[in-house]
């Protein structure tokens with residue numbers, strides 16, 4: 001089953017369906033068993049301290065405690081009064097095998113956390129509605145001060161599953177075992193950092209039940225690799241796609257060159273950079289056409305068209321006018337950087353891919369960047385509805401919005417936070433469009449290809465990696481995605497702690 005992204009409300013809707021089918025008990029059993037398995041794998045010895053809240057998240061912790069106990073682990077369980085039917089049931093089951101729960105009070109938690117080998121946080125899951133009420137706030141302070149690793153069930157207690165920003169107090173976990181689907185908070189920004197390394201446990205739920213609810217998909221490397229174009233042995237440069245890059249302006253000429261390099265390294269047969277400035281070509285294989293002015297450029301193009309075009313990288317003040325002309329061609333088009341102007345709203349078509357970073361997206365939506373980054377999935381969807389085609393909202397991770405839904409990319413490297421990365425991505429996307437991929441596939445595959453190349457380049461250059469380093473790793477990244485057994489765990493987000 002592919003990985004899905006679910007909000008708290010969507011997870012609750014699947015829960016209700018499980019409950020009415022009499023399957024929720026089994027799902028909780030499976031969830032708790034998976035948590036126990038993760039504890040055994042990550043911290044194979046020592047006392048396990050499990051904290052159970054009032055709801056089903058607490059029930060998962062109680063099931064985990066039972067599994068760990070019967071497997072011979074020393075367990076200690078501190079629990080709030082159980083409100084959920086299945087949490088009450090699993091408390092009785094735990095007692096039946098010989099484990100007594102003690103009341104969860106701040107003083108008891110403080111004492112027990114001193115010498116625990118690992119603390120399992122089952123206080124609050126997707127049923128949490130902010131703000132935190134006492135005594136949860138005090139308990140979370142004590143958990144965060146504990147010296148042992150913390151493993152959270154489903155989502156760190158206190159995080160709002162839907163929000164990408166951690167607004168207030170929450171558990172800071174080393175690892176999170178999330179159930180059924182990714183929650184938006186586990187993938188973005190500060191909230192994701194508080195989740196640590198995330199393991200997804202899909203649970204035995206009929207796939208359509210999850211699919212119907214899912215907010216977004218999170219494709220695996222195998223799925224992405226299958227989207228990449230396969231070339232015939234008799235291919236030549238004329239059949240591998242001719243990409244035009246329209247960009248560059250005095251002061252920002254490198255952007256157009258980097259886009260060209262990205263396009264070539266992602267497999268384009270021919271790449272021509274059109275500019276009104278002198279663009280230094282980072283690869284001699286690039287073709288350069290310097291025009292006196294953009295009006296003259298469009299006259300010289302006549303009816304000639306490339307297989308795909310990327311427009312906007314370092315293009316400067318003429319960008320909106322140039323993008324408007326290019327949009328009228330109605331060919332596969334990537335719009336980036338200076339071409340991302342609100343005045344182009346309504347001019348998009350089905351073959352467009354728009355690639356804003358959060359600042360550019362905020363400009364397009366006339367909102368602030370912090371507001372936009374709070375709900376990146378919603379922002380990407382709104383942008384797509386306004387602009388048409390496909391929107392790649394760049395970030396760590398990027399969100400791809402298209403008429404059929406949302407897709408969240410994974411991977412990348414923190415060193416990719418540097419100049420020129422977006423230009424390279426634009427070239428990659430145009431390259432894949434030029435090789436015949438439809439826009440949504442070009443966007444999903446291109447973003448992951450770029451991220452994978454960044455992971456490879458990051459191993460060599462760390463935070464000092466440059467956009468040209470990333471471009472040079474695109475061939476290896478392509479091989480990784482088409483032979484995914486050699487790829488590291490792509491469900492693990494970059495930049496998070498290695499685990500418990």
Ligand SMILES: NC(=O)C1=CN([C@@H]2O[C@H](COP(=O)(O)OP(=O)(O)OC[C@H]3O[C@@H](n4cnc5c(N)ncnc54)[C@H](O)[C@@H]3O)[C@@H](O)[C@H]2O)[C@@H](O)CC1
Pocket residue numbers: 011012014015024027028031053054055056057058059060083084123124125126127128129130131132133134136153154155179180203
């Ligand atoms: N969706 C799934 O795949 C499954 C989910 N399960 C678990 O079920 C959880 C959701 O269970 P619930 O809906 O019972 O919710 P939770 O267990 O997350 O929490 C609900 C409890 O927290 C309390 N609470 C809510 N907001 C609070 C606040 N601001 N301050 C203090 N207390 C607060 C409520 O009074 C309620 O008793 C998931 O996170 C997961 O752990 C599993 O048991 C089974 C399968």
